[in-house]
Structure formats: structure tokens, C-alpha cells
Amino acid sequence: MGHHESNYEPKWDIAKWFDERLPVARMVSDQFIVFPTPRNLNYWWTMGMVLFFFLIIQLITGIILAMHYIPHADMAFNSVEHIMRDVNWGWLLRNMHSNGASFFFIAVYIHILRGMYYGSYKAPREILWLVGVVIYIMMMAAAFMGYVLPWGQMSFWGATVITNLFSAIPIVGDSITQFLWGAYAVSQPTLNRFYSLHYLVPMLLVAFVFIHVWALHVVGSNNPEGLSVKSSDDTLPFHPYFTMKDMYMSVVFLTIYAFFVFYMGNYMGHPDNFIRANPVVTPAHIVPEWYFLPFYAVLRAIPDKLGGVIAMFGAIMVVAVLPWLDRNPIRSLRYRPKARLFFWLFVIVAMLLGFLGAKPAEGWYVTASRILTAYWFIYFLVIVPLLSKMETTNRRMPGSITDAVLNNH
């Protein structure tokens, strides 16, 4: 994978024999032990390992939950409650899985914003970035379908709203929507296929995580200075330095996660989802899970259905093409004060949009959503490309990572 020379020396005959046939130990040694990593990585770079932990938690708890869950419109709701009440440690498994999804998103949003701040998407890491966006979209699909499975009111009506978005597509929209439903409304076939896909998508996601790590190990990590690695002085071996730093942050994250799992298990959900799905009663406010709220606000900001759908998917797509919108040679916003200002404005706007997504689409909420949605697109399509042409030099920039490390401390 990486470009550095392998220095793995099998110590025993059996290891040598194995290495000549399948160099697994060599790969682990090269990629995860001696792998040269910029020495100046800060704690924002620990989210990769945190995400890996949460992926494992979601897979293990999910596989066990699947042993008890029943994907049937009449039984799904009660089977989830059966898990919470009668399955040994079922309440723990279920709380871990539902809150694990939220923490997965918390970590991934930090991970993405870190990439944006330090310019991790720029050459030569464009493919790495694109694979990351694919993983993010798969996460959203998996999370959305997972939320439908308990078959509560928010499950049902959330599924109805989101699948109905496809009906906005001209001519073929209705056919696509019915194809997704497997029926003429969200019903048993929809639940059954969402269950199947909720199991499939994370498996594909694992494959894409492997590609993401592969792409990372070809080009190496970016770093807070945004400078390329120039000499071996700039790097440290991955183990024990970064394994330890990452594991430490993972435990910190697990602690906060445990607080929610044990004490606030339902806080990030919605009470309405403890009411069985009822196709003839619509909840007063249909609200998606918190991690979709900014996009939900964008969707509702546009007064036209198709326009709203295009804006919502567009809001994600502009992030995907960021490497081609921002061609400035300086990666890190540490050395781009103007871009930094607009970046933080973007973060605040995204959070405000999340707040507005949880509110009913009426009155000043709509006006505010429109203004903030406009900023989202103006940021990516106008501000970033313009600033890309300006701010191309900075006298304060150090010559190398080692320079920066020695002068900053």
C-alpha cells in the first residue's frame, strides 16, 4: 500500500515461511506499526480510530439485535420492546446500537470538518475524500433505514417523507417511489426490504472503509500545517505514538457514549417513535434524527418540491466536489485567515440549520432557513472558489513540519 520500504524481518522460520506465502504480518507491520505518520497530528486526527470503534460496536450489537428482531409490520414494534424487556442485556444492546448511530455521526462530522479545515481533500487526497463522501452517504442510508425498523410513528412517517422525495423526479418519479416501497404505500414490503438493506449497506460500508484506509496509506496523512512530509524527521512510527493517542481519545469518546447509553438512551430519539406506526394518523411534526436536520432544513427552505430535493442532494454534492472548488495550494486554514473566517461561519450556519430543521416550517423559521441555505451554497460555489484564487501565499508558513514543530513549542 504505502510507498515506504518494508523493513519487516520475520524472526522465526514459521513466520518466514508464512511471509513468503501470505505477507499479512508484513502488511500489519508496514501499515500499522512502522507506518510513518506526521508527528504534528493533533487530537482532531483521532476520529478515524474512534469511527473504527463505533463501526465495530454497530456491527456486533446489530448482528445480535438481528437475532431477536422481527421485520413484520405487526410484530416489529413489539419485537423491539421484547428486546428491551425480555432479552438478556437486550436493553443494553439496543441502547448501544441506537446511540451508537448518533455517536458515529458526531465523530464523522468532526472528521469531515477537520478535513475541511486542514484542506485534507486537496491533491493528492481527492480520491480519499471522495471515498469518504461515499462512506458518509452509505452511513446516512444505513441510519435512515435502521430508524425505520422499530416501526414507530416517526419510523413510518419519516420513511414516507423520505421515499416520497423520489416522486418529485419528473415522469418516472412515481414509478421509482412505488419500486422503493414494493407497494402503493410504505407497508410490509417496505419494512422487509429496509431490513435486508440495513444489513447489506454496512457490509458494503466496511469494504469502503478498507478502500478509504488504503487510499490514506498510499498518500499518507495530511497534518495541521498542511505541509507535505519532506524527510523522516517529519514523521513518527504509527505505533506506539498514534495507536496510543487514538486509543486514549477512543476511550474518552466511549465514556461520553456510555453516559448516553446508560442514562439518556432515549434523549436523541423522539417520544413519538414509542407509538406504533399508524398509517392513518400523521404526527403533528415529522422530524428526522438530529444528524439529518441541516439537510431537512435545506429541503424545506425551497418552496418547490423538486427544487427542495435537488437542493438537499446538492448540499451534499457540493461537499463532494470541494477538491475542485478549492484549488488553493495552501492546505491548512491556519495560514488562510480569510478562508478560516468563512469556514467558521459555515460551521455556525450548519448548526443553525440543524436547529431550524427541528422546527415547524412556518413563519420566520422558513425565512431564516432560506437565508442560511443560500449561505451554504454561496460558501461552496462562490466564496471558496474566490478565496482559492486569493490568499495563495503566506509569509508565516514554515518550511517543513519539523520547522513548525520546533518553532511552535
Place this chain on the structure above:
Amino acid sequence: MSIKRTLASFAVVLTVFGGIGMAGAADKAGEHHDKSHVERQNWSFSGLLGSYDKAQLKRGFTVYSEVCSACHGMNLLSWRNLMEEGGPEFTKDELKALLAEKEVPAEPNDEGLTHSDEDGSRLMRKALFTDRMLSPYANDKAAMAANGGALPPDLSVMAKARGIPHAADNSEASAWYAAPFYGLMEYAGWIGGTLKDIATQYQEGGADYIYALMTTYADEAPAGVDVGDKSFNHVFPGNAISMAAPLGTFETGADADKEANKELDAKSRDVSAFLMWASEPHLNARKNLGLKVLIYLIILSGLMYAVKRTIWAGVKH
């Protein structure tokens, strides 16, 4: 360093916003003494060290079986749950006594009959510990027919299926020039409310709502409000509720029966706690284990940090 600066400014913004928000929320609670506001109650089961009060759950069960169960069921609970750890913990003998008179519709007998071939009546059998605490009605249609068209909902997860919003509601501010100000205030209230909820591990919105529902019935709808055959309740969405005051209403005036008022309050509290247990039967075990897990993870974090520091000592980064 810019990251530290950023983090610090984030913390400042969050604190200022949160502070304004909490103050705003407190203000609201003060000025809003109208009854449509659901007040947060003190519960034995709230917070990090919370656990159910067995005696309260037993009293709550009595209210449930004497009042609620006339119309509502709890089909996710079995009678056996009442003697399990972390609940009312009735003894086996107590539970036997409770079920002594209880009969449930029998399964088809050896002839395949569910109804008597003499008088056509439903065949019944003695209730077992493993039976579900079913609704008294044969089916939803029968329940609706007996309740003026309204279906008494199952109460198994009622305390999880209701909540109370924490955000200060400023949506009256509609003037365009005032909107940004009120908008920021509302956002601040939202963040402040969230921080406050996290600080208090607030998960008792359902119990608070049920208590409020039981205690805010009015003998008569206020002038100008027509609820038809229904009753007027201050916290029920839309105010017109099909369920007549199950535990009565508070007496007011100089000759009010204070004892009766106290009893209504106590019964409402007990039944809310009981329904909370029905929704979260493993709360005691969950909070008990949670504390151990948290202590373990906090110590582990400290150790990990020390190891990390040791490994990185002498390496400039």
C-alpha cells in the same frame, strides 16, 4: 495556538448562549404559571443514582388496577413482571392473591371450542403469571364502542411515548426586524435547555406529562371553549380529552377538602411512577451498571492519558 483559541471561543459562545438560555427558561417557568405548562417533578428514579421506590410502584399498581385497567391494557407486560427485581417486587404469594379472582379468555379446548356450546358464553380460565396484562376489551372495536368512539391506548410504553419540549417558545415574534433577535434567543434557549437536560440526565418527560395530565382536569371548560361530550384538560393537546378525569379534579375555594386534594396528587404521582416502570422495567439495573461503567471508563481514560503522555514525553509535536 489557533485550535486552543477556537476551542476557547466555542466554549465561551456555548456558555454565554447556554447561560442566556437557562436564564430564559427559568424566567419562562416563573412567568408561565398557567396550567398548560408541564412542570418537572422530583422523581426517585431521576438522575445518576436514581432508582424506583418499590412502595410507590406498589401504590401505583393499585391505582392502575383499580382505575386505569378498567379501560386500558399493558400488553407488553406479563403479571410475572410485577415480582421481578427492580419493579414493585410483589412476592409470589402476593401475586397469587392478586390473580386469585382474575380470569382470562381460554384457548380453544380439546373440542376446539372457545365458547360454551350451552349458552354461547366465552370460555374462561384462571390467569397465570405468564399471561399478559391485556386490555379488558375483546378487541379495539369493542373498546371504541364502549368509549364513545375513542380507543383507550395501551399503556405499556406510555411514559416513553410522551415528552415535554424544553425550548422557550418565542414564535409569537413575527415582525421581520424582531425575528433575528428572537431567533437567537430561541436558539440560545434550545442549547441551554439541552445542556440542562444533559446535566440532569432528564428522561422523565413522560412521567411529568402523565402527572400533569392527571392533575390538570377542569370541572368545566373555560368560558367560550366547547369540548362537547369530552372533558377539558389543560395539558392535553387540543384540551378536549375523551377520558373523563380518572382520579377526579382538585377542589378549590374556602371549603375545599384538602385531604382529597392531597390524595389526588399522591395517586397521580404514584401511577405516573408505575407507568414509568412499565416503560423502563430495567431502569434500576441500567443506572446501577451505568455508574460502574462510567467510573471504570473515567479511570481508564486517566490511565490512557498518562501512558500517552509518557510515550510522547521528549518527542516534540
